[in-house]
Amino acid sequence: MRNVWTVAKREFAHYFVSPVAYAVAVLFLSIVxxxxxxxxSQLSQGGEPSMNFVFGPLTSLFLFFAPVITMRLLAEEQxxxxxxxxxxxxxxxxxxxxxxxLGAWFFGLSLVGVTIIYAAILYxxxxxxxxxxxxxxxGMALMVGAVLAVGVFASSLTGNLIVAVAIGYTFMxxxxxxxxxxxxxxxxxGVGNPNIVDFANYIDFSNHYSNSFGRGIIDxxxxxxxxxxxxxxxxxxxxxxxMRRWR
Amino acid sequence: MxxxxxxxxxxxxRTAIDRLTFHADKGEIVGFLGxxxxxxxxxxxxxxxxxxxxxxxxxxxxYDVFTHSLEARKRIGYxxxxxxxxxxxxxxxxxxxxxxxxxxxxxxxxVEEAMEIVHLTDRADSLIGNLSKGLRxxxxxxxxxxxxxxxxxxxxxxxxxDPAQVKDVREVIRELGKERTVMLSTHILSEAQAxxxxxxxxxxxxxxxxxxxxxxxxxxxxxxxxxxxxAGDGAGLAEVLGxxxxxxxVRSVTDGEFEIETTPxxxxxxxxxxxxxxxxxxxxELKPMGMSLEEIYLQLIQAETAEAEKAEAExxxxxxxxxxx
Numbered sequence: 001m002r003n004v005w006t007v008a009k010r011e012f013a014h015y016f017v018s019p020v021a022y023a024v025a026v027l028f029l030s031i032v033x034x035x036x037x038x039x040x041s042q043l044s045q046g047g048e049p050s051m052n053f054v055f056g057p058l059t060s061l062f063l064f065f066a067p068v069i070t071m072r073l074l075a076e077e078q079x080x081x082x083x084x085x086x087x088x089x090x091x092x093x094x095x096x097x098x099x100x101x102l103g104a105w106f107f108g109l110s111l112v113g114v115t116i117i118y119a120a121i122l123y124x125x126x127x128x129x130x131x132x133x134x135x136x137x138x139g140m141a142l143m144v145g146a147v148l149a150v151g152v153f154a155s156s157l158t159g160n161l162i163v164a165v166a167i168g169y170t171f172m173x174x175x176x177x178x179x180x181x182x183x184x185x186x187x188x189x190g191v192g193n194p195n196i197v198d199f200a201n202y203i204d205f206s207n208h209y210s211n212s213f214g215r216g217i218i219d220x221x222x223x224x225x226x227x228x229x230x231x232x233x234x235x236x237x238x239x240x241x242x243m244r245r246w247r
Numbered sequence: 248m249x250x251x252x253x254x255x256x257x258x259x260x261r262t263a264i265d266r267l268t269f270h271a272d273k274g275e276i277v278g279f280l281g282x283x284x285x286x287x288x289x290x291x292x293x294x295x296x297x298x299x300x301x302x303x304x305x306x307x308x309x310y311d312v313f314t315h316s317l318e319a320r321k322r323i324g325y326x327x328x329x330x331x332x333x334x335x336x337x338x339x340x341x342x343x344x345x346x347x348x349x350x351x352x353x354x355x356x357x358v359e360e361a362m363e364i365v366h367l368t369d370r371a372d373s374l375i376g377n378l379s380k381g382l383r384x385x386x387x388x389x390x391x392x393x394x395x396x397x398x399x400x401x402x403x404x405x406x407x408x409d410p411a412q413v414k415d416v417r418e419v420i421r422e423l424g425k426e427r428t429v430m431l432s433t434h435i436l437s438e439a440q441a442x443x444x445x446x447x448x449x450x451x452x453x454x455x456x457x458x459x460x461x462x463x464x465x466x467x468x469x470x471x472x473x474x475x476x477x478a479g480d481g482a483g484l485a486e487v488l489g490x491x492x493x494x495x496x497v498r499s500v501t502d503g504e505f506e507i508e509t510t511p512x513x514x515x516x517x518x519x520x521x522x523x524x525x526x527x528x529x530x531x532e533l534k535p536m537g538m539s540l541e542e543i544y545l546q547l548i549q550a551e552t553a554e555a556e557k558a559e560a561e562x563x564x565x566x567x568x569x570x571x572x
Contacts, residue, residue: 006347017335085331085390088295089348090321245298 003095004102011073011103020072021107024065028111031061036118049126052214054115055136059209062108062147063176067168069107070151071161073100074241078159083244093241097234101145101152108144112137132216139213142226143205147172149233156237172205179204248273248398248428249294254303256289263289264452266303271445273397276424278443278460279432282548286452287432288328291402294430295325308397321349324391328402330383334376338367338386341375342393349394361389365419381412388419399423401431405438417442436544450548451555463543472536473516475505478529491515491522506536 015021032054039053074097077083086096122128154168182200201207208222249271256263264286271277279287293300294307296316305312308322333341342358351357362368365385370378375386384404391399404420405413420442423429433439439446440460448456448463456463477484480502488497488507493515496508509515516533523530 002350003348006344010344014333014335080331081327081329082331082333084292084297084327084329085325085345086348088297088320088323088325088327089345090317090350091348092317 003091004099007096007099008102011100012106015107024068028065029114049122049128051119051133051136054118055214062144063172066147066151067165070104070148070155071164073152074155075158075161075164094238097238101149101234104148105145108148112140135213135216135218139209143209146226146229149230153233153237156240175203175205179207248308250306252304254305255301257301262452269447271428271430273428276429276443278439278446280439280446281449285449288402291400295323295400296320322397324396324399326387326391326401326404330387332375332383332386337372337374339371342389345390346393351394357393361393365389381408384408397427399427399429403433404431448547450551455547455551473507474534474536475507476532477503478531479503481528484528487526491518
């Protein structure tokens with residue numbers, strides 16, 4: 001486990017010297033800030049102050065930023081030959097992959113963490129319900145972990161950063177729109193075949209955040225969903241790294 | 248320290264290394280010499296546990312690299328061909344990271360020590376991305392010896408360095424080789440000659456010769472050779488020299504310069520000198536010439552390649568006949 005921590009620490013520190021990470025952070029925080037300002041200014045026309053101003057758009061933003069945050073994690077190790085260094089050090093493949101993901105997750109959490117400012121502002125001027133805010137942060141942490149894990153898997157598949165991003169987007173969009181597709185599937189298979197529709201809806205990312213965590217509901221189904229996405233993605237990434245040895 | 252038996256690696260249908268067997272003991276610097284694509288890097292990658300072999304056995308520092316990979320890896324320091332560095336880290340950060348990964352006790356001291364050995368102390372806070380090729384190579388070397396490994400495996404450690412840097416790096420390797428086992432690959436013969444206690448010449452995945460560089464030279468060169476220089480153009484000298492007993496061949500290099508091949512063992516230089524002086528040619532220089540490792544190497548590789556071609560031709564023949572029939 002010490003190895004995991006060593007790798008994670010280096011990865012996390014790397015984000016703070018990487019121009020790409022700064023670009024992502026600036027873009028991400030500007031968009032979130034803008035949305036917050038606009039939403040708050042519209043409160044004069046009625047409505048309740050809520051952190052969902054911020055968290056709603058945050059979920060979709062993370063789908064777009066995650067592959068960029070994770071692209072270099074394993075792809076760059078491969079293209080620069082440093083994977084050879086890590087795989088000949090006394091370090092197991094799963095420790096490497098888990099450490100990489102943890103580093104990215106900590107970076108993702110620090111981006112999300114900045115939004116605590118908005119929560120503080122809401123509390124300063126109003127009296128929002130704290131329940132949904134806590135549950136939203138929990139859901140956010142899980143969701144960010146899951147999309148980054150998918151990104152780590154995408155990055156393990158190639159030695160090219162652009163390709164890693166492209167694969168990442170393909171995965172993200174697939175699980176993002178599969179819920180929509182479930183309506184189509186329903187058309188194809190008829191209402192009498194609910195298994196496929198249920199499955200597609202279960203796989204869909206968006207069904208596990210806004211209707212539960214976002215509303216203050218903490219449901220085991222959603223926690224299990226995100227944790228299994230993380231575990232499966234990291235497991236696959238580990239296998240891919242192991243397979244690289246055999247080439 | 249390193250024990251390799253019948254090591255074979257196949258990529259698809261191509262055999263990169265073919266039943267290699269060799270060993271390296273403590274306090275020995277073993278050179279792996281061969282043309283590009285001979286299988287040097289493949290062998291080293293197997294020894295360091297980076298990739299598995301198709302067949303055979305490799306034991307490094309007492310541990311089988313396939314079955315006890317982690318234990319073996321702990322005891323190996325490895326410098327791959329492309330020096331694996333993180334450009335955005337400083338020298339100190341990088342070495343500290345590697346030391347942490349290798350669970351080195353007294354990390355700060357060991358990093359300091361490693362930087363001192365390769366003369367990088369004044370570059371501790373430089374970004375690796377800003378370092379020259381030679382300095383990067385030294386960072387790679389420092390990384391390989393951080394954990395005081397019993398076995399050091401260095402893939403082309405001096406490639407791309409300028410002569411002064413080459414000298415520096417060789418000095419470091421020689422120092423390390425005193426108490427450890429060092430295995431290095433190179434295609435530069437003078438390097439193998441200068442550094443190694445033992446040389447393995449490898450071609451097409453097979454070991455074609457193995458010995459100390461000096462012995463390899465005397466064993467394979469057949470006879471002795473003598474260089475001779477006289478004043479003037481030395482007209483007619485070649486014929487006279489050819490008659491001296493023990494001379495097998497005389498070759499004129501330029502006007503007044505000759506290369507004489509003799510039967511091995513017999514020292515006929517006094518005889519040659521007498522012949523030249525008595526004949527009235529002004530003797531300027533007379534010195535023994537060893538066959539350079541370079542020549543031996545080329546000879547071996549050409550012989551081996553020719554043999555392989557012959558074997559192929561023989562294999563091809565019957566099939567041709569069958570086609571005709």
